[in-house]
Amino acid sequence: MRHDVVEGIALARVGAQLVGVEMERVLAVLERPDLTPLPCVPASCKGITLWQGQAVPVYDLKKALYLPAPEDDKGKEEEVILVARWRHALVGLCADEVLRVIDAPPLDPPTFDSPHVRGEGTIDGKVLYVLDLDSEYPGLA
């Protein structure tokens, strides 16, 4: 049963996957910023970057969302980082590129177990995963 509609999402490509991030939560798109690695954080956290004087944790969306990684994606570094508001904090979300802003199609519940996917839809013949930025932070869900 279709149950959810999200208006205005930034459509990002992450490997062969499409991920949607609510546009009203996106504050900036950074191209290859410096990352500082951190010890003892979840595997999905690639480190922190500085944005407007704040330390922003940066997450690998494939790992944070438990997305399958095609063989030809492995080892590739993402090109951009979306700075977005996740609950009360700013986070950076790694993607290969930001494609455009769309109104998301009607969403179905996710077909796989991920605490951070709000729903799935189809766009351009591909599966779109819309991120749930009100879910618990990565590594804590």
Place this chain on the structure above:
Amino acid sequence: MSQTEHLVVLFHLGPYRFALASEEVIEICDGRRDREAALTCRYRGRDLPFLDLRQRFSLPPVQGWAPLIILKAPGPEGALGVQVDGVEAIALLRADAVVDLPEPLRPFLGAHLDGFWIQSLPVEEEGETKRVVRLLLRGEGLGGAPEAKPGSPAPGEPFAASCGGLP
């Protein structure tokens, strides 16, 4: 030095760059310690407890010699030996250059870091400054008993036990 400035010891360990308040430090030893030696270190005729930070931060062991920082610590010895990959400098930290730990990272790092220090370094060739982010270590997170937090190790538990594996 004003009240908003503190001396910190800068050191590195694997890919991580740390800063540690100098008041936590008793001595940076000229002598070096064999990484493969026992779990105590010899300091001024005493055997001190010893902490291998590479192990604590889940870094693979390396062979050879490494600098030793003697820290204040609770317990009968009152000191603790900490092995690092390299001591870089003693620097002046301005409090207004410290940023807080982001909320999503506090459960993982809150017991061990006070925040991040945005260190500005001059770049001679370009006449500009380069910003380096240092992990600001809590001294009591090393030698003392940090307050237990979700996702953090209990005192005495290897730090690695709480690390890795989470998406």
